[in-house]
Amino acid sequence: MSEANAVFDDMVSRFDADQADGMDAIFQFNMEEGASYYVTIDDGECTLGEGDHDDPTVTLEMDLDTLKSVMTGELDGMAAFMQGKIRAEGDIMLATKLTQIFPQ
Template sequence: MSDAKTIFDAMIKRFDQEAAGDMDAVFQFELDDAEDHYVMVSNGECQLNLGEHDDATVTLSMDTETLAAVMSGELDGMQAFMQGKIRADGDIMLATKLTEIFPS
């Protein structure tokens, strides 16, 4: 099993400022088998935080294995959602941009 912090650290390193553009969003990750994290994207910058945000734009629930597979490009996020491996709440269309903002 992958360590959530390692996955998020790798994700943050791959942040594509251009793809994020003028996005202002909070991606909440509720992990079934690890601590929750959230990523704030604002003004062309991103910041990783531990815990829960009070007002997330979109909340994604999954296990670390699914997170690792989606962020590495091994698993298509929309496919994972359709298979029930990812549960989403909030601005679901924003979730589809995750792999653009954090390319593998």
């Protein structure tokens, strides 16, 4: 299993269905190292897919270190976005909820 797979598996294992109540969204993650993953949240369920989704709600581009730092709380996601470490397209406000949906 790659390091990216491990990070995404860990993230999905922390999914908080209460925080995602009523959410229907697809988060596309394009990693600068070349891998792509997407997380689908629908009806209180969270699933992980590898590759590119054809219709993501929000697309986030970053390197693996940035993702790990944001998901562990070492780096604030909005700060990373403002510093240019994360690039986002689509429903950017949805991206701000990542640490609520996948708490530490």
